[in-house]
Amino acid sequence: MNKIFPQGDVNGIAAAGTKALPGEEGDVPQSLPSFLVARCGDPAAWIYSDQKCDGTNNCGDCSDELSPVTACPPCGPGWWRCPSTFFRYCGCIPRSLCRDHVQHCSDWSDEYACPGP
Numbered sequence: 001m002n003k004i005f006p007q008g009d010v011n012g013i014a015a016a017g018t019k020a021l022p023g024e025e026g027d028v029p030q031s032l033p034s035f036l037v038a039r040c041g042d043p044a045a046w047i048y049s050d051q052k053c054d055g056t057n058n059c060g061d062c063s064d065e066l067s068p069v070t071a072c073p074p075c076g077p078g079w080w081r082c083p084s085t086f087f088r089y090c091g092c093i094p095r096s097l098c099r100d101h102v103q104h105c106s107d108w109s110d111e112y113a114c115p116g117p
């Protein structure tokens, strides 16, 4: 079996001009400008910067939405602040999920305190 690999050496990238924080390189693509990349609580995990504080759990552990890893502004006008029971959300859920007879907050505030959409 003859396998032909492309010339680029994936393992030996010595990215010139790219800032690599010691011990935090993880799998962050070296080719991306650092302002496009945000790190999760797990240093090996990364997201695009615009996924930070967008209400969606992109890191998987909510570290892109919650302190201490990320400092986000309060929930926006279309959102209700509560500890979410849904993997997709973290500290805010869309108000459209309030009063829909389904629990989305661990404290049930989406059904009892939230005024609704």
Ligand SMILES: [Ca+2]
Binding pocket: 051, 052, 053, 054, 055, 056, 057, 058, 059, 064, 065
């Ligand atoms: Ca996010």
